[in-house]
Amino acid sequence: MRSTKSIRRIRKSEPEQPADAPSGSVLELWEQGVGRHEYCAAALARLMMAEPDRVSTFADPAVVESALRAALQQELDGAKTSSAAFWLSAIAQFLDLKGRINEAADVYREALDPLKKSRGADHDETHAIAYELDRFLRRLGREKEASSIGFELRVEPLLGRNDEASLLALRGAAYDAFAIGGYAEAEGIYRHLLARNFEPAGTHCHLARVLLASGREAEATAEVNSAWEKRSEDDPYIIARILFLKALLDTLAGQDAQSSLNALKELLMNNPGARHTWLIAPVLDRVQERLTPQSQAFFSQMARALSFDSTD
DSSP states (O other), rough: OOHHHHHHHHHSSOOOOOOOTTTTTTHHHHTTTTGGHHHHHHHHHHHHHHHHGGGGGSHHHHHHHHHHHHHHHHHTTOOOOTTTHHHHHHHHHHHHHOHHHHHHHHHHHHHHHHHHHHOEEEEEEEHHHHHHHHHHHHHHOOOHHHHHHHHHHHHHHHHHHSSHHHHHHHHHHHHHHHTTTOOHHHHHHHHHHHHTTOOOHHHHHHHHHHHHTTTTTTHHHHHHHHHHTOTTOOOHHHHHHHHHHHHHHHHHOOOOOHHHHHHHHHHHOOOOGGGGOOOHHHHHHHHGGSSHHHHHHHHHHHHHHTTOOOOO
């Protein structure tokens, strides 16, 4: 098969197509811009080589699209993913060329799961498709959806592992998800970590933070209580966080929070290890309308008192 560059060289050496050229000429499609899209041009050339008797129909965009999709489906049905990425990129470029960029992104999305299953989430081909999907989604302004693609690929391989390094990486991924408002993703990871008994006090506390930011206070209260039951004196900064959340939840429920606040103040005064940077702003933003201005200022001040430069 001739390469795309060869096709371009041949095309440049040919004279301009006459005005009375047959309407079925594939060159019409080339004039529409196919030749400027590498995968699409190469895919069309491959189709022409495989079925030369159909060349006269390839000026019809619907015929080209149908042929490209059929080629992709044949690869997926046969579990031969080595060429799936090629046909997928060609279809997406063709749809983009026709001004159907939303559909182009959907094509990538629909094909990504089969590729992950057959090749694995951490395979180069899977990552290449994910990269292209990310690019299309960001062009469409679907930034959060684009971010979730990379998140999925980063997390999925880790979920099947139980070594400490993988569990720590999952905790980091949950934090990243929480920081950009991906509460469902963060919640799923924290529950996964709890099922593996990974740092239970801290993880219950992290999950409570997600639930509070999601407006699920009753569930958050249960997680804070579990964190308290499993706390260790070796982790004073986690105890400080639990006390902060207990005080905040009591305040929101109209209950006396003084006991928790007194314990928190004493801990901060007597144990430097009680301070560790903690992203709590999304929680305070969520509940601010239910707090008095004085309470808002107080809890914001306490949150700053809990922190120093680190991330968790």
